[in-house]
Amino acid sequence: MKKNFYIFTNGILKRKDNTICFEPFINQETQKPSKLLEQTDLTNIPEEEFLIDNDEIEDEKENQNAKTRKFIPVESIDSIYCFGEHRFNTKFLNFLSQSQIPLHIFNYYGFYTGTFYPRETQVSGKLLIAQVQHFLDEEKRLTIAKEFIRGSLFNMIKNLQYYNNRQKDLSYFIDYLTNALKKVDEVKSVEELMGIEGSARKNYYESWHLIINQPIDFQKREKQPPSNPVNALISFGNSLLYTTVLGEIYRNQLNPTISYLHTPGERRFSLSLDIAEVFKPLIVDRIIFALLNKNIIKQDDFEFHLNSCLLNENGRKIFVKEYDEKLSTTIKHRKLNRSISYQTLIRYECYKLIKHLLDAEEYQSFKIWW
Amino acid sequence: MKITGTHINYYFHCKRHLWFFAHHILMEHTSELVAIGKFISESTYERKQHELHFVEEDFEFVLDFFDKNTNTIHEIKKTNKMEELHIWQLKFYIYRLKELGFHNVKGIIDYPKLKRLIKVELTEKDEEKLNEVIKEIHLLVNQKKPPKVIRKSYCRKCSYFELCYV
Numbered sequence: 001m002k003k004n005f006y007i008f009t010n011g012i013l014k015r016k017d018n019t020i021c022f023e024p025f026i027n028q029e030t031q032k033p034s035k036l037l038e039q040t041d042l043t044n045i046p047e048e049e050f051l052i053d054n055d056e057i058e059d060e061k062e063n064q065n066a067k068t069r070k071f072i073p074v075e076s077i078d079s080i081y082c083f084g085e086h087r088f089n090t091k092f093l094n095f096l097s098q099s100q101i102p103l104h105i106f107n108y109y110g111f112y113t114g115t116f117y118p119r120e121t122q123v124s125g126k127l128l129i130a131q132v133q134h135f136l137d138e139e140k141r142l143t144i145a146k147e148f149i150r151g152s153l154f155n156m157i158k159n160l161q162y163y164n165n166r167q168k169d170l171s172y173f174i175d176y177l178t179n180a181l182k183k184v185d186e187v188k189s190v191e192e193l194m195g196i197e198g199s200a201r202k203n204y205y206e207s208w209h210l211i212i213n214q215p216i217d218f219q220k221r222e223k224q225p226p227s228n229p230v231n232a233l234i235s236f237g238n239s240l241l242y243t244t245v246l247g248e249i250y251r252n253q254l255n256p257t258i259s260y261l262h263t264p265g266e267r268r269f270s271l272s273l274d275i276a277e278v279f280k281p282l283i284v285d286r287i288i289f290a291l292l293n294k295n296i297i298k299q300d301d302f303e304f305h306l307n308s309c310l311l312n313e314n315g316r317k318i319f320v321k322e323y324d325e326k327l328s329t330t331i332k333h334r335k336l337n338r339s340i341s342y343q344t345l346i347r348y349e350c351y352k353l354i355k356h357l358l359d360a361e362e363y364q365s366f367k368i369w370w
Numbered sequence: 371m372k373i374t375g376t377h378i379n380y381y382f383h384c385k386r387h388l389w390f391f392a393h394h395i396l397m398e399h400t401s402e403l404v405a406i407g408k409f410i411s412e413s414t415y416e417r418k419q420h421e422l423h424f425v426e427e428d429f430e431f432v433l434d435f436f437d438k439n440t441n442t443i444h445e446i447k448k449t450n451k452m453e454e455l456h457i458w459q460l461k462f463y464i465y466r467l468k469e470l471g472f473h474n475v476k477g478i479i480d481y482p483k484l485k486r487l488i489k490v491e492l493t494e495k496d497e498e499k500l501n502e503v504i505k506e507i508h509l510l511v512n513q514k515k516p517p518k519v520i521r522k523s524y525c526r527k528c529s530y531f532e533l534c535y536v
Contacts, residue, residue, distance in 0.1 A: 127394075358516060
């Protein structure tokens with residue numbers, strides 16, 4: 001089973017022989033990995049130095065770095081997440097592309113910056129055409145969009161029921177969401193569907209102050225920027241989930257820019273937003289409940305600014321650790337009679353979508369069955 | 371569409387597999403068994419020149435290696451579980467070579483792991499059958515929908531298992 005690698009320490013990522021290695025930046029005086037990136041002002045270097053073959057200089061450095069160097073076996077990598085400040089070169093990117101490893105980058109504040117999306121090796125013209133046809137035909141588009149929402153709502157209800165059985169009266173919210181789920185069948189347009197989803201989600205978030213044992217100041221969902229700890233957790237969790245879904249889409253023939261619920265191609269690979277919708281309650285929301293109710297994450301894992309609240313580095317580390325454990329949690333798949341991880345569930349969602357698009361089998365979104 | 375040895379192999383294996391494969395819905399890269407098979411094919415008989423490509427107008431095929439002295443095509447396979455498919459694949463190669471003007475070519479399927487081999491020859495009847503198969507492949511691939519799941523016990527080991535059954 002391949003793993004995701006999350007790198008927080010600043011350093012150099014590079015290709016070494018036929019694998020990947022990571023060298024933390026070394027502070028010369030203390031001989032400890034330094035937190036700060038050594039800044040070199042590129043503008044002041046004379047042109048000749050630019051042209052020097054860097055290998056010689058690197059050889060000297062090589063010995064110094066050998067002690068702290070860490071190898072990441074290339075065959076074991078699913079994808080790489082960069083949270084720190086990293087340097088790499090085209091040789092490294094070429095190698096990633098060749099090994100088909102996506103690289104996700106997050107900025108200083110933990111916002112998703114982008115993905116190095118290796119050259120597509122899985123392309124099917126037939127499937128691309130089918131994807132476009134299903135988007136252009138209003139009715140076909142709505143069928144798929146509805147199924148995403150059904151999965152999303154159903155899984156939200158499952159979360160509420162779980163806490164409802166644990167001395168928390170959430171029956172009002174469960175009824176509201178169940179009602180919304182019924183309404184989905186009669187919806188006539190994607191906009192209307194988004195409306196139902198929006199109000200259902202608002203309601204769902206309102207129930208969180210009952211679910212979460214800590215006194216939290218969480219009234220409504222706010223992004224750009226998140227205004228309080230819970231919003232910060234949701235934002236960070238969702239962006240991680242998008243990248244995981246994107247990684248799975250990359251491994252099959254679906255085109256990530258053509259989506260059905262979200263408008264395609266606006267800034268992001270929007271198909272990953274669609275599929276993530278189904279998995280948010282299972283993965284992100286449950287992590288947030290656990291982190292807060294078990295007091296794993298605390299007030300000082302957040303950074304408060306004038307108008308925003310964000311996870312700090314320590315907070316992000318805690319979240320990422322939980323997130324990775326969540327993805328590798330396994331369950332028994334009923335139809336296949338195999339143990340599979342939550343991440344594989346996401347992959348299967350892609351398979352089901354492919355089959356729907358190719359008219360092989362109608363798409364049934366993932367609904368928590370346990 | 372150019373028909374390859376793999377198409378012939380899949381035709382006898384599973385029509386649905388063939389349909390997906392022909393439309394580039396590939397799953398082989400997800401399977402460890404496929405990777406092992408590929409490795410065996412690449413790492414055995416290393417003194418021979420591997421992978422001889424032939425590209426025609428309607429066909430395209432790759433021979434694992436060719437023995438000039440005995441005029442034999444060799445095809446390396448992992449296990450003989452699916453012997454019939456391998457035989458047909460090889461017959462297709464002999465048939466194509468014959469059409470290209472190479473006569474009296476024989477075939478051998480090597481199972482290096484089992485230390486066994488099978489000799490294959492092409493009869494006139496086989497040629498007729500292959501002609502029919504090629505026609506059917508074209509018809510099948512042009513179908514709008516993929517054929518139904520076949521539900522065989524060997525599905526479990528197929529790289530398309532998850533796609534078909536999930």
